[in-house]
Amino acid sequence: MTALLDAHLVVNRDAFHLDVVLRIAPGETVALLGPNGAGKTTALRALAGLAPLAGGHLRLDGEDLRRVPPEKRPIGVVFQDYLLFPHLSARDNVAFGPRRHGMDRRSAHAVADRWLERVGLADHGRRKPRNLSGGQAQRVALARALAVDPVLLLLDEPLAALDARTRLETRGELRRHLAAHPGATLLVTHDPLDALVLADRLVIVEQGRVVQEGDAVTITARPRTDYVARLVGLNLYRGHGAGHVVSLPGGFTLTSTDTVHGDAFVAFSPAAVALHAHRPDGSPRNTWPVVLDDVQHHGDNLRVRLDGPISVAADITPAAAAQLDLSPGRELWVAVKATETRAYQA
Structure with a gap:
């Protein structure tokens, strides 16, 4: 047009x-x-x-x-x-x-x-x-x-x-x-x-x-x-893709079902982040330890910000928060399924 x-x-x-x-x-x-x-x-x-x-x-x-x-x-x-x-x-x-x-x-x-x-x-x-x-x-x-x-x-x-x-x-x-x-x-x-x-x-x-x-x-x-990631409410990371794996600065890796090579982004929703009091059983492709930094209300849920090998935001229900006994400095585990991530060229 x-x-x-x-x-x-x-x-x-x-x-x-x-x-x-x-x-x-x-x-x-x-x-x-x-x-x-x-x-x-x-x-x-x-x-x-x-x-x-x-x-x-x-x-x-x-x-x-x-x-x-x-x-x-x-x-x-x-x-x-x-x-x-x-x-x-x-x-x-x-x-x-x-x-x-x-x-x-x-x-x-x-x-x-x-x-x-x-x-x-x-x-x-x-x-x-x-x-x-x-x-x-x-x-x-x-x-x-x-x-x-x-x-x-x-x-x-x-x-x-x-x-x-x-x-x-x-x-x-x-x-x-x-x-x-x-x-x-x-x-x-x-x-x-x-x-x-x-x-x-x-x-x-x-x-x-x-x-x-x-x-x-x-x-x-x-x-x-x-800025755009915050605008649309996604966790966003930039690294180097090699197939289904994207390596981030510092050596941490994230796995996706998408295939990408060279400079790449990985994004996923805070709702895709699962929090656990202990390392989860099974084999989620993306799992890492974190420390709770902040908790804020986000609609009907809570937006939890966590520090670790990479910083991440998670959305959880008040009931889940009560079970996890959230407080600043609390040590937790994060799991994100590969199917919940999106990898694409930078």
């Missing part, structure tokens, strides 16, 4: 250097994820024209935007804190963009009324931002961004300011609006759930570079950095 957005963003900011390639097709939503300081917001600001490019290119629907001022770009932006004009009503906030694009007041208000109705706020048009809830303010900000018919929609942590319940409801509403948006959408977020629910494709950036990209299934099945 032809890319509506074709961008190579090179930005220098103090000691930080961003070098990221982004391509987004019509109707596609791409999530840009990464740890704090990875360059996500810098990339968004460069697309919006708020951060100058030091190199690369920026084409939107075939038009070179590098010399187009921010207010002239066919781009809608929803900022993390929404940045609604506090002195304007919701209706006038949404009408602001069309007015800036030369539309007369009556027509701009008609556009604003249609968008407020689409986001479920038809009866909130006269309210000022201070009289809106967080979810309502987010919807006004989205309506304001979409009212200019943007070729590119930029969303900067659009749900971060909401409480958990409002976030759940608003996420579903936002997904519906993004599905109907014919242009390209870039979602900047640190929340993997937002990315998995809202985006068609994920782009992971670390230290100003793209380290992995693909659909959710590919990313979650085969993480390629520690």
Whole structure:
């Protein structure tokens, strides 16, 4: 599919250097994820024209935007804190963009009324931002961004300011609006759930570079950095593969049913890790002694972090924890079946 957005963003900011390639097709939503300081917001600001490019290119629907001022770009932006004009009503906030694009007041208000109705706020048009809830303010900000018919929609942590319940409801509403948006959408977020629910494709950036990209299934099945592994909740190790065995630094080995040669990753879920008070009977292919480091609640289960030849996270039930008499420093044994691991090329 032809890319509506074709961008190579090179930005220098103090000691930080961003070098990221982004391509987004019509109707596609791409999530840009990464740890704090990875360059996500810098990339968004460069697309919006708020951060100058030091190199690369920026084409939107075939038009070179590098010399187009921010207010002239066919781009809608929803900022993390929404940045609604506090002195304007919701209706006038949404009408602001069309007015800036030369539309007369009556027509701009008609556009604003249609968008407020689409986001479920038809009866909130006269309210000022201070009289809106967080979810309502987010919807006004989205309506304001979409009212200019943007070729590119930029969303900067659009749900971060909401409480958990409002976030759940608003996420579903936002997904519906993004599905109907014919242009390209870039979602900047640190929340993997937002990315998995809202985006068609994920782009992971670390230290100003793209380290992995693909659909959710590919990313979650085969993480390629520690950050991505933590993001999707997997234990990840890098070593050298020789058939079914991957040798890790320090001489420790992990066995998989997958075959891999050369530089390789091994990944497995914390749920695949079995804990034992004593060395387990039988012959699990991956077994090693560990010392308990930390225990935290993780949903209905407990996430246990363990130190040993390799550090590992395990998910166990409260009942299993009680039987193991967990306490910091407790010596245990770990077992992971070879069939529960995934080995793949680095």
